Amino acid sequence: MPERRSPNARTIRRCxxxxxxxxxxxxxxxxxxxxxxxxxxxxxxxxxxxxWQVDAGQWTVPKNAKLTPQAQRVEERAARLTAQGxxxxxxxxxxNLLGVPFIxxxxxxxxxxxxxxxxxxxxxxxxxxxxxxLDGRPHPTPSTxxxxxxxxxxxxxxxxxxxxxxxxxxxxxxxxIPGGGxxxxxxxxxxxxxxxxxxxxxxxxxxDDPKVYTEPHSYTSSYHKLPPDSYAYxxxxxxxxxxxxxxxxxxxxxxxP
Numbered sequence: 001m002p003e004r005r006s007p008n009a010r011t012i013r014r015c016x017x018x019x020x021x022x023x024x025x026x027x028x029x030x031x032x033x034x035x036x037x038x039x040x041x042x043x044x045x046x047x048x049x050x051x052w053q054v055d056a057g058q059w060t061v062p063k064n065a066k067l068t069p070q071a072q073r074v075e076e077r078a079a080r081l082t083a084q085g086x087x088x089x090x091x092x093x094x095x096n097l098l099g100v101p102f103i104x105x106x107x108x109x110x111x112x113x114x115x116x117x118x119x120x121x122x123x124x125x126x127x128x129x130x131x132x133x134l135d136g137r138p139h140p141t142p143s144t145x146x147x148x149x150x151x152x153x154x155x156x157x158x159x160x161x162x163x164x165x166x167x168x169x170x171x172x173x174x175x176x177i178p179g180g181g182x183x184x185x186x187x188x189x190x191x192x193x194x195x196x197x198x199x200x201x202x203x204x205x206x207x208d209d210p211k212v213y214t215e216p217h218s219y220t221s222s223y224h225k226l227p228p229d230s231y232a233y234x235x236x237x238x239x240x241x242x243x244x245x246x247x248x249x250x251x252x253x254x255x256x257p
Contacts, residue, residue: 012084046195048119051109051230065180068210076178091173095126095237099149099173100166100189101205103127107236109226119155119162124235127173132164138177139167141198147185149173161195178205179219181212199225 103123111122121130147170155164166189187234201223
């Protein structure tokens with residue numbers, strides 16, 4: 001229902017003076033004439049600020065992605081290497097930036113810092129801050145933007161739902177996508193963020209990539225808001241540790257079939 005806007009002190013002073021001169025009855029008429037708000041609370045941008053813990057169900061996304069023949073070969077090769085005990089995700093072994101979508105589904109929480117023109121998502125594990133620009137700027141051309149593991153994100157509000165469009169990805173980092181497929185230079189991601197009762201955040205992610213998918217691939221993640229006194233924890237990484245190099249296959253080949 002529309003909510004009546006509460007009169008401020010200045011409005012009350014403007015009404016109170018003639019009311020004292022003409023009789024208190026005019027005071028009520030003055031307040032009744034004030035404009036009312038026609039906007040619903042559901043139409044306002046949601047407050048996504050704070051620490052959010054992903055639900056463990058994130059990791060049970062069905063392997064239902066519709067893959068191209070090339071992507072199927074890549075997935076089959078990765079499965080064979082994993083079965084042999086070899087490390088497929090080189091980014092984690094060498095402390096490289098992990099990127100999207102991995103940092104959005106990691107076990108440590110993400111920290112969202114929200115402003116009117118920009119939202120920043122910070123991850124505790126190895127990754128760069130993710131910037132989502134809300135000021136109406138377009139995506140830069142590939143000639144002026146170096147592809148990154150997070151890509152380039154622009155967003156806008158549709159009522160209380162944040163819609164984020166991300167392009168200009170690199171194929172570095174942890175490229176696996178929940179449900180099947182992987183991130184490439186031609187990947188395009190659209191995310192929709194919304195709140196449920198203020199304490200649960202949902203993100204619907206839709207990937208489109210002609211090299212990987214025969215049709216767009218979607219899945220939904222759930223996050224629980226942590227207490228307001230939560231704080232960030234530094235997760236260090238040392239690429240020179242004693243992890244067996246042999247398990248990485250002795251190479252740093254790209255994600256190719």
